[in-house]
Amino acid sequence: MTELHKALYRNFGLHSFKKGQEEIITSVLQKKDTIAMLPTGGGKSLCYQLPGYIMDGLVLIISPLLSLMEDQVQQLKAKGEKRVAALNSMLNSDERHFVLSNISRYKFLYMSPEALSSPYVLNRLKNVPVSLFVIDEAHCISEWGHDFRPDYSKLGPFRQALGKPPVLALTATATKETLRDVTDVLGLEHAVRHLYSVNRPNILLAIEHVADNAEKISRVTELAEKLEGPGIVYCPTRKWAEELAAELNEKTGKRTDYYHGGMDTGDRILIQQQFIHNQLDCICCTNAFGMGVDKSDIRFVIHFYPPQTAEAFMQEIGRAGRDGSPSVSILLRAPGDTELQQQIIQTESLSDYDLEGILAVIRDAGTSDERKLRDVLISKGVQETQARTAIHLYLQGKTNKEQLQEELTCRVEKKLHKMNRFSALLERKECIREALLAYFDESYEPEGPTGQCCSSCGMDLTPYEQKGERKNMERFEDWKLELDRIFGLESAGEFS
CATH class of the missing domain: 3.40.50.300 (P-loop containing nucleotide triphosphate hydrolases)
Structure with a gap:
């Protein structure tokens, strides 16, 4: 040794x-x-x-x-x-x-x-x-x-x-x-x-084509009920996360809640800890959920809409199967999906009028502290992403409207390009895994049965369905004590 x-x-x-x-x-x-x-x-x-x-x-x-x-x-x-x-x-x-x-x-x-x-x-x-x-x-x-x-x-x-x-x-x-x-x-x-390699060979990659959002809701409900959990459903907006969580709670026997960046910090951490400690079977969430989740036994990840990029997709499906056991990723696609993601990206654009207002606020603030500037802009109704980006560019020397508009336009176009690359990748009829790995400049060498690689190669969801009784969920006897532990309120300074 x-x-x-x-x-x-x-x-x-x-x-x-x-x-x-x-x-x-x-x-x-x-x-x-x-x-x-x-x-x-x-x-x-x-x-x-x-x-x-x-x-x-x-x-x-x-x-x-x-x-x-x-x-x-x-x-x-x-x-x-x-x-x-x-x-x-x-x-x-x-x-x-x-x-x-x-x-x-x-x-x-x-x-x-x-x-x-x-x-x-x-x-x-x-x-x-x-x-x-x-x-x-x-x-x-x-x-x-x-x-x-x-x-x-x-x-x-x-x-x-x-x-x-x-x-x-x-x-x-x-x-x-x-x-x-x-x-x-x-x-x-x-x-x-x-x-x-970014490859996760234990995760089956599936793409399912449906007619519209109504069929998506029906399919998510069916999958959440049938598949072995716990699981995650990624949603494009906060509104969808909340509505899908309500739908799954009503139509399935799975305990479900939602998670997104618009929630209070305490609520987000509580929901996350409930999921980690098996108090919840399923989370409907935006991309705000994921990086802080140390849970090895997530068995499925469903995408209600395709993410904007291949990088985001690989990060999100990577929440599943961290214990190495077979898991499944299912991405639902319908006509109009691309247009919604385009609209979300376009919200980062700003009109000349908006930019003039932002520049006036920054100049009048009398500070170069980014946090203070961001708080001021957000209080004026500017979205946080827009505020962060505008301040970052301003402090880099892009201090007039034309410079800012040029940079913001470039960023939006770059994001749209990445989104279109991912969308084209999903349209391919060949092996999905091979196409994803090629995006990251990797070649694909099958490591297991090709029948459980992806939906293009042929697949069977039966092995991923729940078998027998649902496992018992653990319980916290005192959530107040648990939250105190999570928030570090016991003591920030104990050494021995």
């Missing part, structure tokens, strides 16, 4: 690595800047957690979602690790002060890129040795990625300010263009790349 395997067993009780983990961890321990792409469920968190126990200093993890941070923190705490915290909006001022005042006592610290942009936070971090700078969901760096976050574009300078610690950039899906953006933004001149 190697020393690395001994450390794996000592810290996590595991005897072997998943595919790619050992190579990535070895690169990190050699203090090489590393870009790693592992499929969803491939064990990305171990790639920085194990090195964290071996290396001296703080492991700083940049994460895009509050729920994802909280989930990772709770997992480490459940293993007995007390030197971990998430610096986010769920901490009150006293808890936040405690974490920053005792920052040298932590081994793992999670935060968003927005939190890192605080000069006070950055200065506190400069006082401790950062052994590893981790960017989780690194595709968010790319301006053309499917989940662009402007604050991710500042991570290169932040890293420089912290003494240029080694970088580990992690993602589950990325095209060559996205990987190039990650390299450029972080300033990784000689990064080692460990890129593994």
Whole structure:
């Protein structure tokens, strides 16, 4: 047994690595800047957690979602690790002060890129040795990625300010263009790349064509009732998520709820925890649901509408079958689907009149603080995505209406291009899996029976249907205590 395997067993009780983990961890321990792409469920968190126990200093993890941070923190705490915290909006001022005042006592610290942009936070971090700078969901760096976050574009300078610690950039899906953006933004001149297939051979890929939304609703109801759960139904809008959840609760025996970005933080985390702990059989949600879900036994993912991009599709179907057991992805298509996604993308466009108003608000605000500017614009009725993008471009030097309009038009056209590529991919009569992998510049070599590859190759849903009685659901005896645990209200500063 190697020393690395001994450390794996000592810290996590595991005897072997998943595919790619050992190579990535070895690169990190050699203090090489590393870009790693592992499929969803491939064990990305171990790639920085194990090195964290071996290396001296703080492991700083940049994460895009509050729920994802909280989930990772709770997992480490459940293993007995007390030197971990998430610096986010769920901490009150006293808890936040405690974490920053005792920052040298932590081994793992999670935060968003927005939190890192605080000069006070950055200065506190400069006082401790950062052994590893981790960017989780690194595709968010790319301006053309499917989940662009402007604050991710500042991570290169932040890293420089912290003494240029080694970088580990992690993602589950990325095209060559996205990987190039990650390299450029972080300033990784000689990064080692460990890129593994996005393919999930244990997930059957099915596309079903229906006449209209009414037939979609009927088919989702039928599938949710028949298929072995738990499962996820992805919806294009918040309204659809709520309506489908109500429909499934009324027409099936499955306990269903909805989840989207318009809900209160506490409600979202509660629903997520109910799903993780088997209090719910099915979640109807927008793409806001997923990255923070540590649940290995999700058996089906249904798309009520096609996502906008192949990257988003691979991320979302990757929620299923993380335990390696057979699972199924079913995408429903009907005439008019493409037009709805086009309309959603077009909402990011702004008229000259709207742009003039946004520019006037930014100029009159008297601040360059992005968070304050965003809050002001949102209070004026500007959508959050539009506000983030406009502020990001303005602070990059695009300070007049013509420059902003040119950039926004370019972004919309780029998104429409990616959407049309994915739509064309779904129209193909050949193997769906082969077409998806080709999009990510991969070739496909079948690993199992071709009859359970995809709907184009022929398939049988019978093995994925529920057998016998539904398994008993676990119960929390006291939801108040559970929420206190989730929100970290027990104590933000207990060390022993």
